[in-house]
Amino acid sequence: MEFQELIRKRYSVRVYAPRPVEEEKLARVLEAARLTPTACNLQPFRIVVLQTKGREDELRRIYGREWFVQAPLVLAICALTAESWVRKYDGWNSAEVDATIAMDHLILAAAEEGLGTCWIAAFNPAAAREILGLPADVVPVAFTPLGYPADSPSPKKRRPTTDLVRRDRW
């Protein structure tokens, strides 16, 4: 669908149907993340695809809401801080931004497939590190369930453009 329609259709899904995600749909979602533009094309992110079945208790330690483990899959987007671009002026590291772009591609591609996601930043980072087995220089940036929605979107509430956009200077 048109991009303007897609971003209106995407919403944070918090009830998931007990229905598996087809491998070909998952593949297209991951392919969208793979095509992410990253600083100097270094692609300093990795996606961990987790099956929820049988791991519910463990995953609930990462994020406690019941719907988190209701979807068949949970995806973790991780940033590789040791493989990313660093800005010479101030040492700023691009890894988190690069991983965020991948996550955005992923949730939008999922919406186009009719799949639901919910961008979760409020996870427990220590539990995530332990359960995923992350090395010290790998930062978990976001989690999302991936599955078929079983709820309905609410109307989007956003500030008006005049609040968000300035002209010519701050």
Place this chain on the structure above:
Amino acid sequence: MEFQELIRKRYSVRVYAPRPVEEEKLARVLEAARLTPTACNLQPFRIVVLQTKGREDELRRIYGREWFVQAPLVLAICALTAESWVRKYDGWNSAEVDATIAMDHLILAAAEEGLGTCWIAAFNPAAAREILGLPADVVPVAFTPLGYPADSPSPKKRRPTTDLVRRDRW
């Protein structure tokens, strides 16, 4: 167009035509950013729309490549670190991620309009702060020109999915 087509079509434009951007196209690009999902819907980002004409020397201090000021517009995406969500576990601040999602929406919406962008992280942060007049708690996250492309895309080079995706744990 379909999202999978859109992300293949988008590329980093580094030559711009001397052609103005229609106000209605700019409005749709900014509207896509406005609809960005952000942590707790706090929308802690602002977009500064800069006319390049007459400000070339000043803008070149932010980013020195000639094509940066070739487009009629430059957009700056800024994160409001004092108005963003903070994770209770570790004090992580969502502002940069939220601003990044807005930037991703913006460049994809621009591509759908036939407009070119180039995500620039390699700007001079001190010059950006001075020239835009940013308060201390406002962080410039990315810049992009916005205009009509006058170059052609190269084929995208990306690592294979097997490099980027892991199953069940790190």
